[in-house]
Amino acid sequence: xxxxxxxxxxxxxxxxxxxxxxxxxxxxxxxxxxxxxxxxxxxxxxxxxxxxxxxxxxxxxxxxxxxxxxxxxxxxxxxxxxxxxxxxxxxxxx
Numbered sequence: 001x002x003x004x005x006x007x008x009x010x011x012x013x014x015x016x017x018x019x020x021x022x023x024x025x026x027x028x029x030x031x032x033x034x035x036x037x038x039x040x041x042x043x044x045x046x047x048x049x050x051x052x053x054x055x056x057x058x059x060x061x062x063x064x065x066x067x068x069x070x071x072x073x074x075x076x077x078x079x080x081x082x083x084x085x086x087x088x089x090x091x092x093x094x
Contacts, residue, residue: 001055003038003087004062008071009079010048016076017048023070028052036065038092053092059084 010017031037031054038053056062062082071077087093 001057003085003092004054004056004059005083005085006052006054006062006066007081007083008050008052008077009081010050010071010076011078012048013076014048016074017071020070020074020076027068027070031065053085 028037028040036054036056038055040050040052042048042050054062054065056065059082066072066077066080066082069077072080
């Protein structure tokens with residue numbers, strides 16, 4: 001199944017993001033349990049945002065998954081970049 005790297009760029013509303021973070025993480029945790037989300041976490045420097053690595057059958061499925069993310073639903077993601085990623089080495093390459 002294809003792997004996708006997704007870069008989120010957040011807007012500046014940290015207070016709103018803090019409010020929805022528990023729901024966002026619960027949503028992502030369910031994706032981990034389902035085997036769809038391989039890893040996720042915020043960037044620790046630069047512009048506010050995060051990286052998500054997902055396995056999905058198509059970019060359209062990735063778009064649907066992201067649309068259900070509470071951060072996206074609430075408009076907290078100012079921009080997202082979805083890229084197909086050929087994982088050649090490491091634990092996600094299997």
